Amino acid sequence: MRVFVIVLFLLCSVFSYAQEQQMAYDYFRKGEYEKAASIYKSLYEKNKFNATYLTRLIDCEQQLTNFDVAKNLIENHLEEFPTQYHFYVELGYNYELQHQQEIANSHYQKALDFLEKNYNYGYSIGKAFQNNHLLDYALKAYTLTMKKNPNANYNLQIASIYGEKGEINNMFDTYLNMVEKDEKYTATILRYIGKFITDDGANENNILFRKLVLKRLQSNQLNSWNQILSWLYMQQKEFGKAFIQEKALHKRNNESIEGIINVGEIAFDNNDFKTTHDVFTYILENTDNQSGILDAKLYLLYVSIEILEDLNAVDLQFQEIFNQYGKTTNTLEIQIAYAGFLTFKKNQPQQAILVLKEALKLRSDNFQKAEIKLKLGDILVFNGKFNEALIYFSQVQTKLKNHILAQEARFKVAQTSYFKGDFEWAETQLKVLKGSTSQLIANDALDLSLIINDNSAQDSLKIALKKYAQADLLVFQHKNKEAIDSLNAILNEYKGHPIEDETLFKQATVYEEIKEYLKAETNYLKIIEINPNDILVDDAYFRLGELYSKQENIEKAKEYYQKIIFDFPSSIHLVKARNKFRKLRGDDI
Structure with missing residues (x-):
């Protein structure tokens, strides 16, 4: 019993301590420095070995302009702990805040002089300078420590300081020097460099970084230089150039083709079908692994x-694969792709359903079965068999709770309910999905939720929304002519209704699909004309830019991309629009 009481007392003490820390931090964050100082003072007096409490207490007193109090705290601490020389940095900074620069500099120098003989304190002193934005002194501290101790490595800190100072060339060089000494740092430095690189190849930092890496590649054929260039080109969505780098690596080292596969898959997702074809043709020519061969053939089918x-x-290409490799779990992805092709391209959903029901009989795992059921559900929706589709989607949700496939199944339940006109149930599912771990699913859920909510307020019976959902189903079914007619009927009946802009936009996307670009252009312009502040206006501007770009109407394309750059700075299309504008302008990227 006594032991239990002691343990309970210790646990309560720890909990109380944690509460005090959090309360002090909350006050500090909100700028309530007197309250924060009171708690930090109490915490520091209980545990003087925890320098964080003292540092925060000093910050509070300085914010309150109690510089003498801060000075006494630091000096008293240094008397008690004379080797904690990083507090000389704090003491110097306290004088700097009072514009006593000479005294401040003398204390900074005292900290640096200490490093001459005690280089083990390099990190704490360098970090103290860095925390107080004394970047030049921080550089001196880290550089001096590395000079005194060749085993010390503060290059990440040095590169970070160059970044803070805006010395981007020095920052990039420092990171690349790390890789040149040890290639294991490649992934690490790319995480940091990624903060300074965009998907705009004309970005000044992108150009500078590319030139620096190319210069090193010319003098030293490290694998990392090709890997870094491949990474850069992938950020810029220049997949053909990334493929060249990955291919050079593969030919030089005859290593895994995973990097090449990654380029091909992402290129396909970005509609770069030429690079996708080149990548997977190369893989077919350079692997004898059946899994790799089948993956390559699948992507070549996608391109076809x-x-x-x-x-x-295309159908014949599928049959050739099935004849050679059979319909087994090895070719399951290809069977699923074939079912989609039969349904959405050849309008043969019944045959597709037979293909998938045969696939379900294979001895596959739960994840493979889920993939089959999701595709089967899609095809049943295509066929108008909503309830049967919902059964398959719900089975996936139940079997694979919390998995990404279960989230995809939940979205399909919401979408199918929306097609049926059951908007309340659809909205119930969509609320859950707004927090999906998949950004794509979360975005799709948000878009569908906005359509339902925006068109429910003024129409309690949701008649216009039901008609729009029926037209949207026709789009899903690739029944483009019927969809256009249905959307036209909505436009004629509901002028001035909130559904009008969504209808115009949906119809425009169908016109693009069937290459009736003038009609698509008319719709996008109408959206802008109806309400220049509408939520779809930046989408319309971007689509117009894309349309004119396809038609090689360069000036018009630039005009609409520029609209997004200057008038819609928070648009999700901003970076793409800026990149495309610069390419059309002829910038060297």
Whole structure:
């Protein structure tokens, strides 16, 4: 019993201590420095070995302009702990805040002089300078420590300081020097460099970084230089150039082709079908691994589906694979892709359903079965069999709780309910998905939720929304002519209604799909004309830029990309619009 009481007392003490720390931090963050100082003083007196409490207490007193109090705190601490020389930095900074620069500099120098013989304190002194934005002194501290102790490595800190100072060239050079000495730092430095690089190849930092890496590649054929260039080109969505770098690595080292596969998959996701085709053709020519071969063939099929007009020729490509490799779990992804092709390209959903129901009989795992059921549900929705589709989607949700496939299934439940006109149930599912771990699913959920909410307030019966959902289903079913007619009927009946802008935008996307670009252009311009502040206006401007770019109407394309750059700085299209504008302007990227 006695032991229990002691343990309980200790636990309560720890909990109380943690509460005090949090309360002090909250006051400090909110700028209530007197309250924060009172708690930090109490914490410091209980545990003088915890320098964080003293540092925060000093910060509070300085914010309250109690410089003498701060000075006494520091000096008393140094008397008690004379080797904690980083507090000379704090003492100097206290004088600097009072504009007594000479005294401040003398204390800074005292800290640096201490490092001459006690280089083990390099990090604490350098960090103290850095925390007080004394960046030149921080550089001196870290550089001196590394000079005195060749085993010390503060290059990450030095590079970070150069970044804070805006000396981007020095920062990049420092990071690259780290890689040149030890290639294991490659992934680490890219995490930091990523903060200074955009997907805009014309960005000044991007250009500078590329030149620095290319210069090193010319003098030293390290694998890391190719890896870094591949990474940079991937950020800029220049997948063909990334492929060249990955191919050079593969030919030089005959290593894994994972990097090449990654380029091909991301290129496909970004509609760069030429690079996708080149990548997976290369993989077929350079691997004898059946899994790799089948993955390559699958992506080449995806490309064929996108670019070939002869659907029977694509069908024949599928049959050749099945004849060679059979319909087994090894070719399951290809069977699922074939079902999608039959449904959405050849309008043969019944045959597709048979393909998938046969696939379900294979001895596959729960994740493979989930993939089959998701595709089967899509095809049943295509066929208008909503309830049966919901059963398959719900089975995936139940079987794989909290997995990304379960979240995808939940979105499909919401979408199917929306197509059915059951908007309340759809909204219930969408509320959960707004916090999805998948950004894509979360965004899709938000978009669908906005459509439902924006068009429910003024129409309690939701008649316009039901008609729009039915037209949206036709779009999902790739019944483009019927969808356009249905959307036209909504536009004629609901002029001035909130549904009008969504209808115009949806119809414009269908016009683009069937290459009726003038009609798409008319719709996008109408959205801008109806309400220049509408939530879809930046989307309309971007789509117009894309349309004119396809038609090689350079001046018009630049005009609409520029609209986003100057008038919609928070648009999700901003970076792409800026990049495309600079390319059209002829910037060297």
